Amino acid sequence: MTDDRRKEKVLHTRIPAALELQVKRLAEGLRVPVSNLVRNMIEDAITVATRMRDSVGQPSTTARRAAADHAELAAVYGWQPLTLNTTAPCARCGRSMVPGDDALLGLTDRPQAERLFLCLDCRPTPSPRRAPARKSSPRNPFAKEK
Ligand SMILES: [Zn+2]
Structure with a gap:
């Protein structure tokens, strides 16, 4: 025995x-x-x-695991908005997200890559130098001519 x-x-x-x-x-x-x-x-x-x-229930462990792998985040070429139907940690801040939460799915070219999600607070923002620099007010094509 x-x-x-x-x-x-x-x-x-x-x-x-x-x-x-x-x-x-x-x-x-x-x-x-x-x-x-x-x-x-x-x-x-x-x-x-x-x-x-x-x-x-234990976001701290998940947070460390999720936020640790910057190489995985660097491989993401785009973030697709979606509504979660599962629980998932945010890949940046580690916050636990639940079904029904709005999130962003990381798209990569790596077929074996683990799915990465971001919470909306961690959504990437456009860099300031990419903002359109307008010297004069743009003409509104939808404005009625007078
Ligand atoms: Zn986050």
Whole structure:
């Protein structure tokens, strides 16, 4: 008997009859023991919950990880505005963004590049020297002639 096997515990829990039926049918369909299916489902649920907590609840860790890679940011040739349907950290400030937030998606030529998002506060602004220098007021083409 392995060390891990000896440390295993039995966990009893009450579940609705309908849920028991669903679990048994699913296990049957997958041809795995009910206990293995339930154990795998619990492990998957914990993995997902942990990832969600890391991306939403602990922005400092995410912030450091997200803001660290300037090379990734330098590879972005454009920022596409979009509405998020996922949680994601801002690649500049690390702020956690949630589904429904307006954000900018970084476009790169690297097919394997990790997706980068910016929050709107970190949206790049045009450099001042690129602003049009007008000496006289421009003629408004939509103004009515008098
Ligand atoms: Zn930001």
